[in-house]
Amino acid sequence: MPDIFLSYNREDQAKARLFADAFAAEGFQVWWDTTLRAGEAYDEVTERALREAGAVVVLWSKKSAASRWVRAEATVAHRQKTLVPAMIEACERPIMFELTQTAELSHWAGDRTDPLWRVFLADVRQHLTNRSHEVQGTASNPSREEPGIQEIYLATQSKQSLNRRTLIGGGAAGISLLGTGLIWWLNRKDQQGGAMGSQGAEDNRVAVLPFLNLSGDPKQDYFADGLSAEVRAELARNSALQVAAQTSSATFRERAQTAKEMADKLGVAYLLDGNARKADSLVRVNAELIDGKTGFSLWTQTFERPIDNVFAVQSEIAASVTTALVDRVARQASEKAPPTKASGSSPGGTQNVAAFEHKLKGRALFESALGGQTDLDALSEFDAALALDPNYAAAHAWRSRTLSVLYGQSVSPNAAEKMRLDAIAAGRKAVALAPDFADGYSALGFSLFNVGLDVKAAKPIFEQSINYGRGDGDVLTGFAVFCARTGRADEAASTIARATTLDPLNPTVYRSAGTIALLARRYGEALPLFERALSMNPKMSVAHSFRGTALMLLDRQAEARTAFEAEPNRVFALPGLAILDHLAGKKAEAQAHLEKLVREAGDSGLYQQAQVFAMWGELDRAVAQLERAYQVKDAGLANLFTDPLLDKLKLNAAYQRLVSNIGFV
Template identity: 40%
Template sequence: MGGFRACFFGLCCNWGARIDLTDRDPTTDNSDPQPSTVFFSYSREDQARAVPIIGVIQDAGFTTWWDGLLEGGERFSKATEDALDRAKAVVVLWSRTSVQSHWVRDEATRGRDRGILIPLSLDGCEPPLGFGQFQVINLAQSRIDSSDTEILRMLRAIAASHRAVLSIPIAPVKQSRKIGRRLAIGGGLSVAAAAAGIAIWKGNMLGSPAIRNSVAVLPFDNLSGDPQQRYFSDGLASEIRSNLSRNGLLEIVGQTSSNQFREHSGNARSIAKELNVSFLLDGNVQRVGDRVKIAAELTDGRTGTTQWSRIFERQLADIFAVQSEIATAVAGALSAVMDEGSAGKKALQVGGTKSLAAFDAYLRGRDLFESHIDEASERAALAKLEQAIAIDADYAAARALRSRTLAVIANQYATAVERKALYNEAVSEAQQATRNAPNFAPAYAALGYALFYGRLDAAAARAPYERAHQLAQGDVDVLSRYAVYCARTGRFVAAETAINRAAVLDPLNSSMFKSAGNIKYAAKAYQAAIGFGRKALALSPQRGTLHGDIANAYFMLGDLDKAQAEFALESNSLLALPGDAIIAHRRNDKGKANAALAALIAEHGDNALYQQAQIFAQWGEIEKAFAALDKAYAAADSGLVYLLNDPFLEPLRADTRFIALLRQLKFV
C-alpha cells in the first residue's frame, strides 16, 4: 500500500431540510437513517487538510456516513461497495500523495465510470493518467469556506449531482447531529462515542496507528544551573514546536500534552505510544553568558532508535537561526520537504523578532501568562510583553499575546468600568499584530477573541477567526478557540471538526475535553457534555469550572440531585452560586435561593449580571431577567457570548426583546 490509506465520506441529505442528528453509540448502532449519496475519497496523508473541506460539505446541509478506520485488507469491504454503489457523487481529493494511492484511484474510477466524479486538487497537482478529461477544482489557494469561489464550484457540482439548486448563503446548521457511523476525525475524538458514555480519548480512542510524520517536541532540559532559566529552555522548545507546526506535511503534538513528560518517566517507545506519535524530539539547553549550547535528538518512537542528533553551540544572538535550523533538520530527517529558499525561511519566522532582548522579554511574559496563577501574574506578563514591544514595535507575536493577556484580565479580573477600555486596547493590539504579520494566525485568533468577548460583535469576529483557522491547521490553541466560537454562533459541525483536530494534536490537554464538553452542551447533547467533562477532570482534577459544567448538563437532563452534588464541588462561585439559586428555587426553597443570589451579587457585583439574568429567567421573573441582560450589555459583560444557545435563557427566547438583543450582538 505504500503507506497510503484512503478515507471517505458518504454524504446524504434531503437538500435544504433541517437535519436532526442526535448522538448514539457507534459501536452498537450501525443503521443509516438515509442512504449515503456522496462518497469522499482522499489519502490518509492528506487527512488534516481534507477535514475542513468535509466540514464545509456538511455545513451545506448534507448528512455524512464514513469509516476512516478500515485497514488495507478491509478497504473494499461490503460496506464500502454499498457506499460507492449508492453514491450520487464521488468527490476525489487529488494530491501528490493521493495520485499514488491505488485505493483513491479505484474509487475515482468508480465515479468516472458512472459519470459522477467530482475531482478536486489539494496542491495544484494534475490528476493521474485516465482522469485528465475532467475539469479539476483547484483548492490550492482556497480559503476552504463557503464564500470561496472554488469551494462554491464544488458545492454546486455536488448539488447538481442531486438535481438540486445550491442556496447561497448556506445557512449554518444549528443543532447537534446524529452520527451515522463514527465521527472520529483523524482517529482521535469520537463525539458519538462520548455520547454513549465512552470516556476514552487518550491519544487515539479508536486505535488507528500514529501518522507517519507525527512528532512530539518534549520540553528541553535546562542545564544552565539556574532554575530561573527554565523559561528560556521551555520557550525555545515551544518556538521550535511552532516552527514545525507551520509545515503542513508534519503533525505536531500540542504543548500541554508534550509537557506531561518533562521528567521523562518512560522510555521513548512508551511516551510515543502515550502521545500516539511516530517521533519524539528531545533536547537540552545550556545558557552561559552570551553563549548557548543546544543538544537535540530525534527518536523513532516505534523502535526507540535515534534518527538524528546534533549539538549547536552558538552566540546567543544566533538563537533564531538555530531554531529554524533545528526545525528544518527535523523535517528533513522525516523526508518532509521544507522550502529552503528565502520564502520558506521567512515563513518559519512569521510573527517573530530579530532582537534577542525582545525575544527574552517575550519568553518571560509567555511563561508568566501560561502559568495562569492569579491577576498579579497576568499583569506581570503584561509588563514583560510591553517591554518586548518597546524594544521591537513590529514584534507581532508579542502584540498578539499582549492582546490575549489584556482580554484575560478584562474577562476575569476587571470591573465593569475598566473592562471596556481593556478590551478596546486588546482589539487595537491584535489589529496591529495582523498588520505587522499578515500571515500570523495567533494575531487573528486574538483579534477574533477580543471582538467577540470584548466588543460583543459575533459577526465581526468571524473573519479573523476564519483567517486564523485557515493559517493554522496545526495550532492547537487557535483550533480550540475557533471551535468554541463556532459553537457559540451555532456552527456545530465546524466546531466539532476543529476540536476533533485539536484533540488529536493535544490528547492529554484537559482544555480540549472542556471545550468539547462545552460544544456538546451548546448543542444540547448533555450526556455527551458530561462524558467530556469527566475526562477533563481525570486529566486535571483541581481545575475550576469543570464540576460546574457537568452540573449544568445534569440540570438540563432533569437530575437535580446530581447537579447539586456537582455544584457543591465547584470552586468557581460564578458557576456554583447561580446553580444553587436555580436548584433551590426549583425545590421551592425560596430562602436558600435568595441567599445564593445575594451571595453572588455580594461577591461578584456587576461582573455577574449575565448570571443574574440566568437565575431570573429560571425563576420565571422575566422582567428582571431582561433588566439584567440590558445592564450586562451596557457593561460589556462577556457572558453574553453564550446568549444564542444558552438553555438557561430558554424562557426568554420567544420574546421580541431577546431577538432584538441577538441582533445587537450580531448573532442574527
C-alpha cells in the first residue's frame, strides 16, 4: 500500500517531481504514474494505488482543474477522506472542492525547510495516521462498494452537458413566532400533552406519516419517503385541509407509539399511513387513513401500477383521502375548495420517472441537513433530474434553494458570483415553468432576498408563494422569515403561527422562535426557546451561538462563553468569543479570535467581522466591512435591519444608506 498517491496533470510533471522527491526524502512511499511498468494496465493499477494510498495529494493548476482524470481521482479521495490538496498555480478549483482547505504552494520550489511546506507535510502525516486507524478499525467490517475511477470519470465527463454543479452558502435559519404569544402556546402544549391534543385538533388536520419501505433494500428508503412527501404536497393543495409538515411526521418513522398517541403528539385528527414496495417495473403502495381519536381505520386501499404511473398513484391517494375526509371537515371550507381530483401530476412536477427519482434522492440528501458533500450530492441529483427533464420546475426550485442555502462559504469571488446568479436563475426558471407552484415562488423569493439582497424584488414573490401555498408549512415559514427580517413582525407572527401548527415537533421552529425574540430585543424570552430546540437537536447549527448572543446581551458572560464554545459553526462562534473577550478587557485574546475568523472564513465572514467591530465600538471599521460585504453580496446582510449587534450603527449615515440600498426601507 503506497503512503501517498500523487494526482496531477501531465503538463505539471516538473512541479509534481518536486513533491514526489520531497516526500520520498521524508521516507514516504510515493505512487505517481512515472512508476508504471511496461505492460501494466494503466487504469487498473492507477485505481488500485488510489484506493490503497493513505493520502492522496492533488496538485491543482489550471490544467489539472480542467482534467477529468484529476477531478475523478480527487472525488474518490474526498469520499475516502484521504484528500490533501495543494495549489501549485493560481486557478479556480472545481467547485465541489472549493470548500476543502487547500495549501497554497504555488511559490514552492522544492525547499524542504520552507515553513508552508512543513505545515503541508504535517497535514499529510496526520491524514496518514487517521487513515491507518480507519483501516485497522474497519478491516473486519468492509464498507459498501464505491464506484470505480472509470465510473466517476465517465460521470464527470457526462456532466459537461449538464448545468454546472455549484455550491453556495449563507444564513438560512428560520424566524418564528414573536413574544409572549408563543410562550403561552408552548406552555399550553405542555399542559395538554402534545400539540393541543388530537381531541382538541381541528377536524380537517391530517398528518402523512413517512411511508415504510418494504422492498428489503435500505437504499430504496428515499423512494418511500419521497412518495409520502409528494402525497403530502398534493393534500396541501386543498385549502379545506390542514396538512402537518414533513419534519413532525418523520418523528414517528419507527411507529413506536399507537396511532392515537401519534395523532395526539402531532395535534391532528387523522393520520395517513402507508408503505411502498418498488421492484423491477412495478410499484405497490398500501395506504390507510386512521381516525386519530379512536385509532380505527377509516379507509384503506392498495395501488399497484407500472413504475411509469407512479405520478397517477400519488394523485389517486391524495384524491381518495380528500374524498374520505370531505364529509368530516367544515362544510364551508369544503364548498370553497372542492376535493382535488387525480390529475396525474402536481404543479411543478414531471412525467419522467427517472427524473422524479433523482429529485427524490436530491431532496432526501438536502433535508438530511449534513451540509458539505451531502449538499453537493444533492445538487448532482437535481442536475441529473434536469438533464432528463429540463422543464421539471420542482427540481429547479430545489436546486435554487440548495444553492441559496450554501451561498457565501469559502469560495473564490468569481465562483461565488456564478453561484449567486445560478441560484436566482434556477428560481426564476421554476416560476416560469409552473406559474401556480408555491414552492417555486418560495425558492425564488429566498434567493432574491438572501443571495440577491433585493428586498423589493423578493417581496411580491414571497407574497405570491403564500397565495398558492397556504397549506404548505415550508412555504409559510419562508414567508415568515422574510417578514421578520424586514421589520414586519406582526405578519411574521401570524404566518408562522399557522406554520407551527403544521409542524409542532420541529426543533427549527423553536430555534426560529428564539431568533425572532432575540431580534425583538426580548432576550429573556429567547433563551427557553433556544434551549427547547437544542434539547431536541443538540448538534443544531446556529442555535448555540444565538443563545450565546442573548446571554451576552443579558450580561451573563460566563454562560454566554459556554454557549459560543458549543457552537459547531465557527463563523458564528468566533465573533461571539471575540466580543466577550473584548468586553472582559482581554484585548489580545479578542484580537486572536477575530484574526482566526478572518483566516478561516475570508470574505464570507465580512458581515460577522462588522458585528465584532460594532460591538467593540469601532464604528468606522464596522461600516467599512459592511460596505465590503455588500460589494460581494454577503448573505449575512439579510440580517442587517434587525440585528441587535449592530445597534450602535443605527444613526450612522453609511449604515442607513446600506439599509436603503438593500430595500429594507
